[in-house]
Amino acid sequence: MIITNMAVTPQRKPQLVIVGAGFGGVRLARKLQGRSDLDVTLISSSDHFAYYPQLYHTASGGARTESYIPLTNMVDPDELKLVKDTITKLDPEAKTVTGTFGTAYQYDELVLALGAVTNYFGIQGLEEYAYNIKSISGAEKFKRHLHQDLIDDMKPDVNFVVVGGGPTGVELVAALPDYLRRITHLHRVPTPKYSIKLIEAAPRLLPRSTEHMSAVVQHRLEELGVEVMTGQTVKAETATALELAGEKITTQTVVWTAGVANHPFFKDHASLFTLAKNGKVEVNEHLEGRPGVRVIGDNASTQYSGMAQTALHDADYVAADIVRALQRRSRPAYKPKAPIAVTPVGPYWAAAQWGEFEIYGLAGFGLRRAADLIGYADLESWPRAFLLWLDDNRRQDDCTICQPGIAPAPPLPAN
Numbered sequence: 001m002i003i004t005n006m007a008v009t010p011q012r013k014p015q016l017v018i019v020g021a022g023f024g025g026v027r028l029a030r031k032l033q034g035r036s037d038l039d040v041t042l043i044s045s046s047d048h049f050a051y052y053p054q055l056y057h058t059a060s061g062g063a064r065t066e067s068y069i070p071l072t073n074m075v076d077p078d079e080l081k082l083v084k085d086t087i088t089k090l091d092p093e094a095k096t097v098t099g100t101f102g103t104a105y106q107y108d109e110l111v112l113a114l115g116a117v118t119n120y121f122g123i124q125g126l127e128e129y130a131y132n133i134k135s136i137s138g139a140e141k142f143k144r145h146l147h148q149d150l151i152d153d154m155k156p157d158v159n160f161v162v163v164g165g166g167p168t169g170v171e172l173v174a175a176l177p178d179y180l181r182r183i184t185h186l187h188r189v190p191t192p193k194y195s196i197k198l199i200e201a202a203p204r205l206l207p208r209s210t211e212h213m214s215a216v217v218q219h220r221l222e223e224l225g226v227e228v229m230t231g232q233t234v235k236a237e238t239a240t241a242l243e244l245a246g247e248k249i250t251t252q253t254v255v256w257t258a259g260v261a262n263h264p265f266f267k268d269h270a271s272l273f274t275l276a277k278n279g280k281v282e283v284n285e286h287l288e289g290r291p292g293v294r295v296i297g298d299n300a301s302t303q304y305s306g307m308a309q310t311a312l313h314d315a316d317y318v319a320a321d322i323v324r325a326l327q328r329r330s331r332p333a334y335k336p337k338a339p340i341a342v343t344p345v346g347p348y349w350a351a352a353q354w355g356e357f358e359i360y361g362l363a364g365f366g367l368r369r370a371a372d373l374i375g376y377a378d379l380e381s382w383p384r385a386f387l388l389w390l391d392d393n394r395r396q397d398d399c400t401i402c403q404p405g406i407a408p409a410p411p412l413p414a415n
Helices: 023-032 052-059 136-153 167-186 211-223 264-268 308-326 362-377 382-393
Strands: 015-019 039-044 048-050 068-070 081-084 087-091 096-099 104-106 109-112 116-118 159-163 195-200 226-230 234-237 241-244 247-250 253-256 260-262 288-290 293-295 341-344 350-354 357-361
Touching: 015 023, 015 104, 023 039, 023 109, 023 308, 052 136, 052 167, 052 362, 087 264, 136 167, 136 253, 159 167, 159 247, 167 195, 167 211, 167 226, 167 341, 211 226, 211 350, 211 357, 260 264, 341 362, 350 362, 357 362, 362 382
Parallel strands: 015 039, 015 109, 039 081, 109 293, 159 195, 159 253, 195 226
Antiparallel strands: 048 068, 087 096, 096 104, 116 260, 234 241, 241 247, 288 293, 341 350, 350 357
């Protein structure tokens, strides 16, 4: 690690630069900000943090605040340097990263936590026509589409397709039946008979989970009125249809949750790293992709990579390891930690896998709510985390979203 070999003068502290303000980047910045023996810079292409576990909820009428958090609420600009920029170049010889407008940032230790990007696998029409709820803007665009159909035509699209049977796809498709019923009521439009399909290329849903959990979740979705189609691959999308192998589904509303790829920054700098087959960076026992450059979270080819809990665990390890190096103490090797996977499947119901244990229904939902509270607290102060957590019960489908000038609809009747 570069810091341990540096001749640091009393006037100059080691420079830690963190690129990316997702789970790993924010957690690491919070752990190390304000230290007297380290200068920390957090560089982000956005001025907010996206809480990915709740994006599906924002897309289906939940409060925007539960998935959109200003970075200044999470890190203290008085204790670190917070920079809005997009890093495009890494020069390990000069120990600099360079942003879009040519600004170079000097580092002694660099941590890359850039996150993953959507992968459309080159399928014709998907990027143009499909909705994507893996960002705040994508979730809001999808929600606006649902309301705009009702505002423009007073008649909703009745065919909905979600592609991808991982946690995000399952969470969204399970929330749709209740949400579609809610917004047609708010717009005073009779609720039609919806067709809601979930398509997965693998033989079963939630491929990372047990076969038993996949079967239970599929049964739950079918109870909610969702048609599950496994072993199906998407060939193309047009403005009015989704084409599968041997079948065409008429729809104007397709949500793509199926594919992610490592951030293109690493492909652009492939000569500086060793990349695994999935494009992620091979790292050593201290999560270094090369000397002085750590790679954490979704970008690192480690066990359980791709999970928010893994990014937090990586950040905790790197923070402790940097402090140990600064203090010239022994540095244990990184050890992966199995995350607890909890997937909401409709109102007040979730499937949880905790080691060898599986938990379903209301108990699983309670575990997810507890996990969200802890997740917010990992990134914010406890008072703010608690307020964000309470926002789960707040809807943003008021009359100004539905039909301006029209009084709010009466309370929604119970099922």
